[in-house]
Amino acid sequence: MPRGSPSGTPDVRRLAQLHADFCQAFTHPTRLAILDLLRKGERSVGDLVKATGQSQPSVSKHLAAMRQWGVVVDRRAGTQVYYRLRDERLMRAFDLIRDVLVEYLGSLGKVATSQPR
Numbered sequence: 001m002p003r004g005s006p007s008g009t010p011d012v013r014r015l016a017q018l019h020a021d022f023c024q025a026f027t028h029p030t031r032l033a034i035l036d037l038l039r040k041g042e043r044s045v046g047d048l049v050k051a052t053g054q055s056q057p058s059v060s061k062h063l064a065a066m067r068q069w070g071v072v073v074d075r076r077a078g079t080q081v082y083y084r085l086r087d088e089r090l091m092r093a094f095d096l097i098r099d100v101l102v103e104y105l106g107s108l109g110k111v112a113t114s115q116p117r
Contacts, residue, residue, distance in 0.1 A: 025065065026094070031062050034066070035091070038083060042083065045083070048083070063083055067083075072086060073086050
């Protein structure tokens with residue numbers, strides 16, 4: 001947790017930096033696709049590779065980054081590794097941003113489709 005000032009309030013600049021760092025989890029299309037898949041529940045790395053059409057090393061790299069940022073957690077079962085969202089509230093933020101984007105693109109007359117949730 002960010003250190004507070006002497007009065008006990010969070011250091012706003014430090015919190016802003018941590019917020020920006022955390023949001024890096026949402027800056028790549030593959031990560032967004034993985035998050036969308038994990039909204040339905042835990043998935044193995046193999047399932048995520050198949051569903052995204054990305055290579056196993058690519059998916060693993062993105063999952064490791066999201067795990068480091070605290071977005072996903074993993075569970076090992078034998079040789080399989082499974083991932084799930086650490087906190088379902090993240091998907092509300094994900095959905096809100098997507099809805100705003102779709103609405104904005106619609107106002108520009110651009111074609112945008114929202115994926116089913």
